Amino acid sequence: MADLFDKLRMEAGPLAKYSHLPDDYFFFPKLEGEIGPRMKFNGREVLVWSLNNYLGLANHPEVREADARAAQQYGMASPMGARMMSGNSDNHVALERELAAFVSKEDAMLLNYGYQGVVSIIDALVDRKDVIVYDAECHACIIDGVRLHMGKRFVYVHNNMENLEKQLQRASKLVEETGGAILVITEGVFGMSGKQGDLKGVAELKKKYNFRLFVDDAHGFGTMGKTGAGTGEEQGVQDQIDIYFSTFAKSMAGIGAFVASEKRIIKYLRYSVRSQIYAKSLPMAMVLGALKRLELLKTRPELKDNLWRIVRALQSGLRDRGFYLGDTQSPVTPVLFKGGVGEAANMAMDLRENFNIFCSVVIYPVVPKDVIMFRIIPTAAHTLDDVEETLSAFSALKKKLDDGFYRKEELVAVTRPR
Numbered sequence: 436m437a438d439l440f441d442k443l444r445m446e447a448g449p450l451a452k453y454s455h456l457p458d459d460y461f462f463f464p465k466l467e468g469e470i471g472p473r474m475k476f477n478g479r480e481v482l483v484w485s486l487n488n489y490l491g492l493a494n495h496p497e498v499r500e501a502d503a504r505a506a507q508q509y510g511m512a513s514p515m516g517a518r519m520m521s522g523n524s525d526n527h528v529a530l531e532r533e534l535a536a537f538v539s540k541e542d543a544m545l546l547n548y549g550y551q552g553v554v555s556i557i558d559a560l561v562d563r564k565d566v567i568v569y570d571a572e573c574h575a576c577i578i579d580g581v582r583l584h585m586g587k588r589f590v591y592v593h594n595n596m597e598n599l600e601k602q603l604q605r606a607s608k609l610v611e612e613t614g615g616a617i618l619v620i621t622e623g624v625f626g627m628s629g630k631q632g633d634l635k636g637v638a639e640l641k642k643k644y645n646f647r648l649f650v651d652d653a654h655g656f657g658t659m660g661k662t663g664a665g666t667g668e669e670q671g672v673q674d675q676i677d678i679y680f681s682t683f684a685k686s687m688a689g690i691g692a693f694v695a696s697e698k699r700i701i702k703y704l705r706y707s708v709r710s711q712i713y714a715k716s717l718p719m720a721m722v723l724g725a726l727k728r729l730e731l732l733k734t735r736p737e738l739k740d741n742l743w744r745i746v747r748a749l750q751s752g753l754r755d756r757g758f759y760l761g762d763t764q765s766p767v768t769p770v771l772f773k774g775g776v777g778e779a780a781n782m783a784m785d786l787r788e789n790f791n792i793f794c795s796v797v798i799y800p801v802v803p804k805d806v807i808m809f810r811i812i813p814t815a816a817h818t819l820d821d822v823e824e825t826l827s828a829f830s831a832l833k834k835k836l837d838d839g840f841y842r843k844e845e846l847v848a849v850t851r852p853r
């Protein structure tokens with residue numbers, strides 16, 4: 436018989452094998468100072484490209500002022516209790532109304548966290564007779580929601596509409612027997628590759644198959660579409676999204692999330708989403724802060740314009756220099772190299788220590804074993820000079836990688852320089 440703690444030692448997940456590395460360098464790094472393109476890492480100023488602060492709202496003076504005022508007025512505890520019991524307020528209701536109107540849905544419901552919210556929404560939407568059909572590259576919160584499902588689930592090849600149709604045929608057959616229904620789940624923008632979910636393609640299949648569509652638009656809200664209402668707006672199919680979700684953790688630079696749909700569905704969810712019913716409601720300061728962020732998102736188109744100016748300069752600059760960015764169709768900018776984990780660590784370290792640039796490096800198992808991915812997140816707060824600095828650093832990095840420079844040191848030999 437095993438001791439539970441012994442068993443857990445190195446089985447915390449696929450990334451646990453890297454847990455012997457210094458705790459605050461590659462994993463759990465501490466970025467210090469005010470949120471923006473220039474922050475402190477390891478005691479020195481770095482150019483930061485790793486925050487989903489797409490519109491630069493995290494440190495916008497009007498946001499900072501609204502946050503401070505709200506915290507001053509209400510403290511951080513208010514309101515106490517779950518929304519259903521004692522944690523409701525006019526501000527919560529007002530934010531829901533404004534979010535719903537912005538994404539062209541009848542109603543919306545606030546969630547304390549996106550991750551928990553998605554898990555719980557999926558759990559509330561389906562029962563054992565129903566079938567979930569979901570994209571293979573969906574975010575962990577969707578996968579975890581699907582895990583709770585007691586009925587059948589079919590995964591379709593990422594963004595492959597032919598394969599989705601095949602899965603819909605299987606699902607349709609099954610629900611004819613069970614008397615259940617079908618829920619299709621995908622994302623607006625996939626956060627690792629930057630690819631848009633083919634929402635138009637999925638919507639087209641609605642003409643042939645009877646299903647409801649749930650879209651997690653965490654990376655699309657505020658960044659995509661003419662008004663920033665997201666990827667459904669971008670692709671002209673917002674009305675085909677039956678359940679629209681986004682977090683406040685990205686463009687809204689806050690915490691919390693929301694789900695929007697028909698009035699009757701939101702009403703159902705209010706009484707069924709366990710992560711909300713059994714948890715304290717979103718603090719008033721976050722709600723008032725979110726109202727301010729939403730106001731800026733709606734009324735200052737220059738924020739999104741700035742973001743896209745930086746995105747275009749960065750992505751075309753990288754492509755012109757021969758870098759491979761996959762098929763990104765959004766601000767998310769993955770830069771892909773061939774190489775092993777050791778080389779990835781050495782490259783990331785070189786970038787941080789010698790070029791003073793901080794961006795996330797993604798390694799196996801998130802990407803295949805011989806792939807190194809640097810994930811650059813441009814924001815409205817970056818400048819074209821930041822882009823130029825980064826382009827030359829990446830060119831130098833690529834040359835060193837091609838010359839075999841990063842193969843010289845083993846990953847384990849990498850220690851934190853001071």
Ligand SMILES: Cc1ncc(COP(=O)(O)O)c(C=O)c1O
Nearest residue numbers: 548549550574576626653682684
């Ligand atoms: C696609 C997607 N969905 C959901 C979430 C979770 O949102 P939250 O951070 O609000 O829990 C994230 C990450 O933040 C995400 O990238």
